[in-house]
Amino acid sequence: MPPKILLLQVRNPGDPVRAEERQSFAHKARLDLDHIIPWDLLSGPPSMQQVRQYDALMVGGSGDYYVSKQNLPQFSAIMELLQEVATMGHPTFASCFGFQLLVKALGGEIIYDVEQTEVGTYPLTLTPNGQQDEVLGALPPDFCAQLGRKDRATVIPPDSIHLASSERCPYQSIRLSGKPVWATQFHPELSGAENRQRFQRYLNGYASTMTPAERATALERFKDSPETETLISRFLKVVFDYEPNGTGR
Numbered sequence: 001m002p003p004k005i006l007l008l009q010v011r012n013p014g015d016p017v018r019a020e021e022r023q024s025f026a027h028k029a030r031l032d033l034d035h036i037i038p039w040d041l042l043s044g045p046p047s048m049q050q051v052r053q054y055d056a057l058m059v060g061g062s063g064d065y066y067v068s069k070q071n072l073p074q075f076s077a078i079m080e081l082l083q084e085v086a087t088m089g090h091p092t093f094a095s096c097f098g099f100q101l102l103v104k105a106l107g108g109e110i111i112y113d114v115e116q117t118e119v120g121t122y123p124l125t126l127t128p129n130g131q132q133d134e135v136l137g138a139l140p141p142d143f144c145a146q147l148g149r150k151d152r153a154t155v156i157p158p159d160s161i162h163l164a165s166s167e168r169c170p171y172q173s174i175r176l177s178g179k180p181v182w183a184t185q186f187h188p189e190l191s192g193a194e195n196r197q198r199f200q201r202y203l204n205g206y207a208s209t210m211t212p213a214e215r216a217t218a219l220e221r222f223k224d225s226p227e228t229e230t231l232i233s234r235f236l237k238v239v240f241d242y243e244p245n246g247t248g249r
Helices: 017-029 075-088 097-105 128-132 192-201 203-207 212-219 228-240
Strands: 005-010 036-040 056-062 092-095 109-112 118-126 142-149 151-155 160-165 173-176 181-184
Touching: 005 017, 017 036, 017 056, 017 192, 017 228, 056 097, 056 228, 075 097, 092 097, 097 109, 097 151, 097 173, 097 181, 118 128, 118 192, 128 160, 142 192, 142 228, 192 203, 192 212, 203 212
Parallel strands: 005 036, 005 056, 056 092, 092 181
Antiparallel strands: 109 151, 118 142, 118 160, 160 173, 173 181
16 A cells, blocks of 8 residues: 655745645655645644654755744744654654754754855765665765755754765764654755756745856756665655555656
């Protein structure tokens, strides 16, 4: 039976990325779209009881909101929900903004670091623990991944395992020790083409921190990253022993 996933999203009304993000998660999970149920965090978090109605929780990215600035409505309530999710060990995969939310909720630190912004496709390296991890260990020791961030973690939660890093960002992925909870600063739900489209959607937001030359250079930095596109389906295989017959749509 295919798992049902609750996807927490942070996208403004009318933002086309809302639908695109859901589609990307479905495709990389190799699930039909009706198995990815979106929840708008801008209207507040679900209850833990609502989360547990689904087999797993996934948390996506963000356009105009920053964990470092805590400018997301009901930020404290979202922190409390993620703390409860972690305590109960509810299966979770968090990406980018979701990674930052989880890190902050569980006692880590997130800073705004525009000088070390990563936008495009970047080389990452697994830590020794990452190479042994059930999910990320399926990747080669050095791999490419999709990124689009200005915030980054400087401290990870005390009960987490450091799995991957990049030159500009030492903490690119964690797993909670002994629990089916993973998070990546990078975007395993995105291909290079999807990430490029995402960057173009939010170009006005990047204009305040990137010169026209930097934006032009960034547009050339999006490459394929086929290895990371397997991670979400790998998560479902590890946690639920789920292997789909199709590719999702």
